[in-house]
Amino acid sequence: MIAFARTVFDRAMEILAGILIVTLLVCVTLGIVTRALGDPLIWTDEVSRFLMLWVAVCGWVIASRRQVHIRIRFFHDLLPRQGWRATETVMQIAMIVFGLLVGWYSIHLVAVNRDLEATTVPISMGLLYAPMVFAGFVTAVQGLFELIANLRNWTVSPYEPAEPPITGEVL
Numbered sequence: 001m002i003a004f005a006r007t008v009f010d011r012a013m014e015i016l017a018g019i020l021i022v023t024l025l026v027c028v029t030l031g032i033v034t035r036a037l038g039d040p041l042i043w044t045d046e047v048s049r050f051l052m053l054w055v056a057v058c059g060w061v062i063a064s065r066r067q068v069h070i071r072i073r074f075f076h077d078l079l080p081r082q083g084w085r086a087t088e089t090v091m092q093i094a095m096i097v098f099g100l101l102v103g104w105y106s107i108h109l110v111a112v113n114r115d116l117e118a119t120t121v122p123i124s125m126g127l128l129y130a131p132m133v134f135a136g137f138v139t140a141v142q143g144l145f146e147l148i149a150n151l152r153n154w155t156v157s158p159y160e161p162a163e164p165p166i167t168g169e170v171l
Helices: 002-036 043-066 081-113 126-152
Strands: none
Touching: 002 043, 043 126, 081 126
């Protein structure tokens, strides 16, 4: 059931990211075309900023879910198995704390800016910070799942074997 929910969530994030990117592209193109025609739409820049933040957050969430964020593991990979697992545990705990802090402080930013209206469109400036709440808590949950997986595999080597194991067969 959890695997199905993860698959649905991941697919929904990919679809949302695609919709937001297309919407951002249309908005920016509309701004360019109307400027070229001499009658610019003033709202396109502000809406583009909102959309860009939402696209970035979708990318953040998708990268977190796929575990493909930039990570330099040179020194990490020089550690023995237990050291590697311990270091990974510390990083995952830091990821959980970071996600919770981002989510918590973003709630404050949404609340403080809720009453402010955007300059060119009648929407709350709180919406600018709303995706950070989501991203923070998704990051914390992702860190928790990775921490649990790391602890479950504590005795298993994190390294893939360079060559297949020798089976004793002679060619």
